[in-house]
Amino acid sequence: MTGAAEAHEHGAFEHHGPPPIHYSSRVSPAVLGMFLFIASEIMLFGSFFTVYFFDRVVNDPFNGQWPPPPYERPVYVALINTLILVTSSATMHWADTSIKKGNRAGLQAGLALTFCLGLTFLLTQVIEYHRLDFNTSDTSFAATFFGLTGLHGAHVFVGLTILLVMTIRAFRGHFSPEHHHGIEIGGIYWHFVDVMWIVVYVTVYLL
Amino acid sequence: MKNPFRSEADAFRFVWLTIGFFALIVIGSLIDRWIGLAVFAVLAAVALWWLFRREEQEPPVKQTPAASPPDEHRILVVANETVGGPELLREIRERSEGKNARVLVVCPALNSPLRHWVSDEDQARANAQGRLDESLGSMRAAGLDADGEIGDGDPIQAIEDAVRTFRPDELVISTHPAGRSHWLERGVVDKARERFELPVTHVVVDLDTAVRDDTDRS
Secondary structure (H helix, E strand, O other), X not given: OOHHXXXXXXXXXXXXXXOOOOOOOOOOHHXXXXXXXXXHHHHHHHHHHHHHHHHHHHOOOOOOOOOOOOOOOOHHHHHHHHHHHHHHHHHHHHHHHHHHOOOHHHHHHHHHHHHHHHHHHHHHHHHHHHHOOOOOOOOHHHHHHHHHHHHHHXXXXXXXXXXXXXXXXXXXXXXXXXXXXXXXXXXXXXXXXXXXXXXXXXXXXXO | OOOOOOOHHHXXXXXXXXXXXXXHHHHHHHHOHXXXXXXXXXXXXXHHHHHHHHHHHOOOOOEOOOOXXXXXXXXXXXXXXXXXXXXXXXXXXXXXXXXXXXXXXXXXXXXXXXXXXXXXXXXXXHHHHHHHHXXXXXXXXXXXXXXXXXXXXXXXXXXXXXXXXXXXXXXXEXXXXXXXXXXXXXXXXXXXXXXXOOOEEEEEEOOOOEEEEOOOXX
């Protein structure tokens, strides 16, 4: 008989039925969930960045020129898009602080603005894709460029879906200064999307 | 462990930190690509140092066990290689005298880091079970009401698990003498005193002598 079984037989644990849920005081389920999410995202983006940097290294014969000629990156359009996304983070934060203060109009305006700015970002990116003079199958540079920016675009799309639900709920009277967990979580995701874009923009467009 | 993204406000702050982080790298890169790389390395090192330093400065979460039944005095004993030591047995007997004492002995299944990471725990658990069975036999022969279980390989985690289920009134940790004890080297006793709202007694088990360090017995 094992020690644990003996312990039960001797009645060390009075609990009957299923074992009680064990929450560690070191890592709460919410923290663990967030860390697992971040870890999975880092691995996902990390694999794309690995391919991108590998491509840059093997393309070194172009005398350090990047992107390899004749390609040009739409740096300035992407800069405007970056400003749009950073602004959307600010409006998201405005929405969150508004509901904490009980300002429903601020919440609604903040979420609606964030959604519009996010949609503008995504549409601008789609239009830019159409304008580019290269496509995914042209070279490895083109493939990694579309891969990284497209992966981020997919995250923006998910973020927009979450924002849409949040906005609809806000206009239907949901959320209050005491109960606004949905705004907090959606806001964290949106800021994460913003942070990832800054990394992508600096890496792919500037450096 | 502190979650860096506990709220939307934290995440928003992180956005601005990221912008500042990459702005400095880009400025460095515009001057020279090696300066940009150096800026990245320095900023990354500073960020890591700040993260670890902040975690070290944070006081541990104090855990208060639920009250044990009023007619019982529960003693949680955590020991591994010293679990069968005569000094430990004597200490438990002394602490149980005149009380309706119930003892739970927890043997952490100590494992090598490699085996831990590949979840190869079978041998570690079997070894701990062997020592535990022997120890329980001695305790029961001495008239003590003792049960036992195998705990997590991390002794603090093993204590935490047992504190939640057993609800002890006091904690006894048995180790080898200083210089031979990995647990003392890792500060297990001090950490236990910081983490748990319990009287903690440290028993040192040696071949010939047992030294009691009950400074925190209150």
